[in-house]
Amino acid sequence: GENVEQHPSTLSVQEGDSAVIKCTYSDSASNYFPWYKQELGKRPQLIIDIRSNVGEKKDQRIAVTLNKTAKHFSLHITETQPEDSAVYFCAASIWGNKLVFGAGTILRVKS
């Protein structure tokens, strides 16, 4: 089955700096890669997703890149703000099937 690895487990950045979180997946059939933000005690919220037919997607300060050959994808947050502090999870799935999550990254943005 699919296995998703995520790094780093914790990330501290200064407000205004960029943050990068990386994930690798094992199943070459996976074609859907979402990123979720979860605040303490709350449900995960989708922040961006990418499908395997594109290599990059951007939404304001957030971007995701996908390298299908290497089976890894990354989340990039620019101009970080304190409210970006949360746990971020990457995930992978074959379209329409179950999502397998990475272990999560605790992002702390220091002001």
Place this chain on the structure above:
Amino acid sequence: GAVVSQHPSRVICKSGTSVKIECRSLDFQATTMFWYRQFPKQSLMLMATSNEGSKATYEQGVEKDKFLINHASLTLSTLTVTSAHPEDSSFYICSARAQFPNTGELFFGEGSRLTVL
């Protein structure tokens, strides 16, 4: 976006009792719902895939007789933790994917925090 409602948000029960958690898709139909469990400071671990009108598919290591899943309609799935024990204490989250439009996005319920005394 689509809304998934989960109830109860918090439940405390005694060891040995059973607890039912409901997951509803409020404004869309979901033939498939997913149940996840999340321990403190850990990731979401898929427990089972709930299919409307058929038996759930459980992940390896998840006891189907302990975690009963029923998906009786296109908008409701329930998870019953039977004979709960303290080690079952966790955050249980359901999620659903809309049939139409099928964007691939999973919508999550608010989660249910179970504490077994």
